[in-house]
Amino acid sequence: MRINSVNASTQRVVNQLSALSASKKQPKLLNLCKEDLIKHKTITNAWNVYQRKVNEKRHIQLNAQYKSIHEAMEDLKQTSPQLYALANKPEKKKKFPLDMRMPTDYPPTKPWVYNYEPSQKRK
């Protein structure tokens, strides 16, 4: 009764606080039976093994790429010092373009922008 009789702004704060707090909102604890517990463990194990494999594969590929860059630069240094100097110039101010977007779950209505107009500079 007393809660209902407070003014509107106080009531709003009370509501906000109750939306934040855990009281009466928590679900029952998961008490899995023995069989389900082992099943869950197996699922988790499989996921961990799977992720480990994926990460290993990525790591191997990145290492190979790094080695390949290193070899290319080593070779370029031998073949053409000028080109090497240009290729090894640090690009400190270079930024990734905003047009490079991260993938979405579903494609946009027009999956690709074809009508690109080159700027004046390039011509």
Place this chain on the structure above:
Amino acid sequence: MISSSYARPLRYLGRYYSTKIWSDFSKRSETLKLIDPKYEKDLLQGINPDQGPNSLVQPDRRLAYHSPVAIDETFKLAYEYLEGESAKIYAKIDDKKSVEETDRLLVKAEQYNPEVLFNIENSPTQIDREQPVYRKYLQEKWESHDRMLSMQRLEQLHVIPDTMPTLDPKVEVKVKFPHNTVLEFSEWIEPGTILPAFAVDKPPTIQIQEFDRVAENSLYTVLLVNPDTPDLETNTFKTTLQYALTNVPLSNSNNVVGTAKLLDDDFAKQHVAREYEPLVPEKNAQLQRACLWVFRQSSGEIKASIGEEDNFDIREFAQSNSLEAIGAHVWRQQFDRSVNQVRQEYGLPNGRVFHRVRKAHPVIPAGTSNVV
């Protein structure tokens, strides 16, 4: 279920590859199967919601149980994936690999098998200890609790360094006195417990669990010493030997020295180097520690018998016989009303009685005359 042969089980002859490897027992041990077959359907095929899981006992609780959504479908895919990975590992095992390498690969191939996990979680006493994967899980369990507890007690009660200087525990040592008819004393004893004399008046059952593969013909020594026997001449303590087993052959699965073995006359003759005599503390002589040490015999059989000297030097004994300490256990005793009866049983004279109050007499160095 548990094979008692000491021979090395399970070698994989030739290359072997099957994607349904976890349901194929032609080359894998039968002991990797679910021990209790009544759980098989619930675990591998899914729980029927109209009957509920088998592991819950009460019918109403069984029906009221709800599995997480989509657990069975996910489990099926996970099982297939892990089984495939396991088959790949089995394909790597051949006869050229060393024993350690084979064991390592066997652990890797079976460690995620849900049947193995279920066995180790729910029937840890019935598992086959010859299988490296089970030993690995046993070791993890031991290291996560029991090893820490026993080392804490051994340190707190000064078993190290009062008997042996230090301990690098390799085996799990469990002790119980199965002749007891009271539940409190008939279970496995937690290290450091204070026990009454009647609870220890018959020799204990000792379990020594090795976690690495035990080499053939490896022998063990077990010594029970009491470092708190009063020595009135010097006003200090001396160590007495209460029980000694030597040259005991043990394996991963055959690892208990208990009633069944002691009943055998040959065993008693060959391995009991000193008959069991329980600790019988005298009145007001305070708590005494019964320290049980387990040694690996690194240089074969011990031939010499143990002398009857008054003060037993366990360090010297271990060094002269090149024994490696691998595990220990401790319990405590003090004078209680059953001590006199135990003394009578063992034909011991009546115990001395000491003053209740501790006096300020200094220690008398050995060799000086006994003048207080």
Place this chain on the structure above:
Amino acid sequence: MSRLSIRSFSSSPIASKVGYSTVQPVHHLIPIKKQTLGKRFPELNIPKDDIRSPQYKPKDVYQDRVNEYYQNVLKSDLLLHYYEHDSEAVTGNKARSWGEFSPYAVYRRDRKPKGLSRATRDIKPVTPRNIPELTGISINLYNKAALEESWINISARLQLAQITNVKPKVVYNKSNVLPWKVRQGKECGCKVELEGRDMTRFLSTLVELVLPRIRTFKGIKDSSGDKSGNITFGLSPEEIKFFPEIENFQELFPNLFGFHLTFKTNAGTDERARTLLTSLGLPFYKEVKNVQ
């Protein structure tokens, strides 16, 4: 409160007990976790990622597109982008020793680095092992209004929780500054540390839905950064309106609060961190100084 009046279960008063304790050396090498040996609260010994723990929370609940993009596309690009042939690690400004022979310095802390109060990290060349990565986003909301009326902080906390899906922690004042009415121990805002899927979801919302709709937003200042690869910028209350979680419930959040966002990276330098953030879709702009 005097020490004598503290209630305790012990029968002897605290004042008669010695304030001395020492650690006895042990005789073995087994580390003992004492808390796991107690029998009173067994569930506290279960690790959080075990489903039996009351604190268990599933982590991989959906496909994480931001992380996948980073792993599959950006990592390889960044490796190539940062590659510098024959480069070596640049040693940071380190704490100095007091000299080898001074007996006074045996147990003394090392000297501060030259010209700085704290040592700086080495800058190592980028290899597949240390490709810069966004490790977390920390959101810090300083609520001035809460200094006077602490209940105002409730709506600030709720606002952060609404946006980030993580329950914020309350921040308290550490010191007294009377002219600003800052009192020690009073609530002055809240903060959230985002990691994993919470972070990537927040990042994608920010980059794809919020920032493009802020007309005045030019980008993050090019000079932002703490020199070790953590970039900060702020959002004002008007800009927070564009978060879809707030936008659709405007009547529930009549007062909005601005906050600071810190993108925590392991890049090591601000320059690298900036490049990393642009690859994740955050724009930067260069300040033009007024040149007369």
Place this chain on the structure above:
Amino acid sequence: MWKSGLRKYSAAASSTASAGNSTSISSTLLLTRNPVITADVSKFEAQYYKYQNELWKRLMWTFPSWFYYRKGTISEQAFRELNPGPVFNNPNIEFPRGRPVVVHQRDRRFKQELKLPKTYKEVSQEKKEGGETAAEEEGAKEDNLSRQIVPNSRITKADESKDLASLERQLSRTLYLIIQENSKWTLPTFKEEQVAQGDDTKDSSVTPLHTLAEQGLYKIGGNSINYFNVSNTPCHVHKSESTREYFIKSHILSGRFVPQSESIKFLWLTKEELGEYLEKDYYKEIEHLLSDI
């Protein structure tokens, strides 16, 4: 010490190389189209995400509907109509599958399933659409913000028609540009002209590798390509006795590849498809540069 020695050695080597004029340097362009949509997940991954998601929902706190739908409002009524409360724990009824534990209109044993009432905008939109004609509706559809969102198909027309030259195919994969000039499919390669003439004192006399690749691309593919060059640094070298092909990595961001001569054919292919079109040894050499996704 050893460093300076190395430098000397390399300088000597390069001088011999450039003096000999024996090697021809070219720049190969690895032009990629990054995935537009998220990667396709395996069956196990999809199932795992579903399982975890269900667990997550099961362990979520109860939705504070009293906060979002204030008591006595119309929206609250609509919400209540859409979400009838769970079964009440009546002590006179038997529940063979467990008694419900209801707190705040949620059975705490299960996840909470919610249906949300339509917002004011949506309702008014519906009303309007009801009154309007179908043609008007069509026109309004495109630019109306509050129209119902229907996700587009992950498989595009280009996939269906198997148009290998389209940039809209295989949206979840990385595509690579290959061209055919003399009946052989290759990655676009552009030869360095000036370095062979051998004036190595001036930098301006040579074109940097990435510029070379850019110029070459515009030459064969037209000007309307928006692309991002990842780095000046080559990511790979394909060596033979007298040739050096340095790989330059770029992403196409928008625009299109328009062949500037009739003889040029081009395709946008995934990693596996590249294996079919390129020479086997060559593909094996560059396999690690190509993304699996």
Place this chain on the structure above:
Amino acid sequence: MSLLKSIADLTGKTKTLSIGSAPYFNQVRNATKRAAGSRTNKNDTAGRRLGPKVHEGNFVKPGQIIMRQRGTKIHPGENTDIGRDHTIFAMEPGYVRFYYDPFHPLRKYVGVSLTRDLPLPHPHFSPRSRRFGYEQIIEPEAAKQEEGHMSRKEYLQTPELKQKAEELEELLSNKRTEFKTEISNKLGESTENLLNLIVERMVNIYQLSRVGQSIEEAQAQVTFNYIYDLKLKLNRGEIKDADSFYSLKEYYLNNVANATNSKLAVDSTGTIFDYLTPEQVQIKQAEIIKQLENDFTGKIIKLEEKRSILNLIETPGIFTKEKQAQLKSVFLPRVLPVTVPGTIADDFDPKKPGKGVTVVRIFDDKTKEVKTYGRTQNAFVPQE
């Protein structure tokens, strides 16, 4: 003063040091403090007489103070302790040693060594040197009195323990008489001595099975206990020689242990029954469960049926206690399921159920509906 004097002497000898006309050292010291005492002058306290009270190598008695200090200038080492004000005192009689401990290189320690020639600290891994300190009571009367002395806790617990022991003894003696008649019935005629041995054995097995040992374990344990007691008797001299020990042992093994092991068994409730091997037990278990399923599921359970179900479940030596409880909860529910024919009243008015009809409302989880049934008396398993 002495400085002034020496300088004054100097000036006397060499005049070059005097400056100007005024004599250089003719100086007056003015008071810089007020003459009347201020508060700060009075707060000096008496010395606290801190410091070591004994020297290295001195003999100390327990409780004797070794060091008084503020804070721990010196730390308490072996056989010493520290008081509330950091006073270090001896815990054992012995010789004082001041030393450094390698585990705490910045601390000084003081300890008490139990003998004169023992250095401190003692090597980390060597056994501790300890003092026993208790004196033997020689006089027999006093010794007996002291031995009989009980702590308060023991004294208070004694009556209860005694009563428990008596109850146990009574239970066992009842069991003995009970077993005696049963065993003599089962085994036929035998000598009184042999019968007593067998009865004692069964009682012991019963006791061990009460703490959870299986029948085979308990049998082996009881055999071992008997032989072990015989051996102790031999050691005590109650048995003349080794030969009679062996003959007694053989007699027990052949006539008591082996003769009864395969015939008699006892369960944890103290019921004697024919021994079954573990394989036989398994077969029997399956049989009983099959019988329960075939004969009693889906049927009305009256008192008679209930008794036969209970008899089947409680067949001695077949099921463990937990299993029995589980079987009871499955086969003897309080209310039979609605699928059992004859437990549902065909037509009834939910508001006015007839005599002997109980209205039951059950929630169906699949259809999400509440169904109402009228249950007849037969639906409820009779309670005794």
